[in-house]
Amino acid sequence: MKSADKTPSPARPSKPERDELRRVQIVGAARSCVLRHGFHAASMAQIAEEARMSVGQIYRYFANKEAIVHAIVERIVSDRLAWIASTGRQTDLPRVLAGRMLSDEDAEDHALLLEVTAEAARNPAVAEIVRLADRRLHAQAVATVRLDHPHLDAAQAAARVEFMAVLHEGTAFRRLTDQPADPVLLAEIYREVIARLLPGPLPPNGS
Incomplete structure (x- = not known):
C-alpha cells in the first residue's frame, strides 16, 4: 500500500x-x-x-533611532523615485494639486517627513539624511524633466523642479487646512503656470 x-x-x-x-x-x-x-x-x-x-x-x-529614520526616509525616497519613473509623467498635476488629491500613503509619508524635518533643525545627523534624500529626488526629477524637455539645460531644469517641489510640498501641508479656493478655478491657474514653466502637452483636463 x-x-x-x-x-x-x-x-x-x-x-x-x-x-x-x-x-x-x-x-x-x-x-x-x-x-x-x-x-x-x-x-x-x-x-x-x-x-x-x-x-x-x-x-x-x-544602531540608533537616526538609523531607523534613515531607513524610513530611504523607503519614502524609493517609492517617490519609482513614481517619477513610472506614473509621475502621466499624472494630471494641476488637477491633483488643486484638488489636494494626495493618496493616503503620500499624505502619511508627508507627515513623516514633516516630523523628520522638524527634528533635522535640532539634529545634524537627521539634517544630513534629509539633505541626501532631497538630492536624490531632485536629481531624478531633473533628469526626467530634461528627457521630456531637452531644450532645457541642467540649471533651467533644476529651477523648474525646485518650483514644482514647492508646489507639491505646499499642497501637502495645505491638505491639513480647509480648501478656500474653487478647485476647478485653481486647476486652471496651475495649468497656466505649469504650461509656461514646462511648455509641451499636459494630460487632458479631467483625465
Missing part, C-alpha cells in the same frame, strides 16, 4: 531574508510610532513594543 503523498513544507527563509523581514517590521513599527507620538517623543521602547520585539533586538538591526 502506497503511502499518502505529502506536500513539501515551504523552505525556511535564509538568515539574510529573516534579517530583512525584521528590519521591515521595525521600520513599519517606527512609522506608526512617529505618526502617533511625533518623532521626538517616539522612543526605542515604544518602537520595540509596536514591533513586538525587545529593545535589545532592535539594536541588533539598527
Whole structure:
C-alpha cells in the first residue's frame, strides 16, 4: 500500500531574508510610532513594543533611532523615485494639486517627513539624511524633466523642479487646512503656470 503523498513544507527563509523581514517590521513599527507620538517623543521602547520585539533586538538591526529614520526616509525616497519613473509623467498635476488629491500613503509619508524635518533643525545627523534624500529626488526629477524637455539645460531644469517641489510640498501641508479656493478655478491657474514653466502637452483636463 502506497503511502499518502505529502506536500513539501515551504523552505525556511535564509538568515539574510529573516534579517530583512525584521528590519521591515521595525521600520513599519517606527512609522506608526512617529505618526502617533511625533518623532521626538517616539522612543526605542515604544518602537520595540509596536514591533513586538525587545529593545535589545532592535539594536541588533539598527544602531540608533537616526538609523531607523534613515531607513524610513530611504523607503519614502524609493517609492517617490519609482513614481517619477513610472506614473509621475502621466499624472494630471494641476488637477491633483488643486484638488489636494494626495493618496493616503503620500499624505502619511508627508507627515513623516514633516516630523523628520522638524527634528533635522535640532539634529545634524537627521539634517544630513534629509539633505541626501532631497538630492536624490531632485536629481531624478531633473533628469526626467530634461528627457521630456531637452531644450532645457541642467540649471533651467533644476529651477523648474525646485518650483514644482514647492508646489507639491505646499499642497501637502495645505491638505491639513480647509480648501478656500474653487478647485476647478485653481486647476486652471496651475495649468497656466505649469504650461509656461514646462511648455509641451499636459494630460487632458479631467483625465
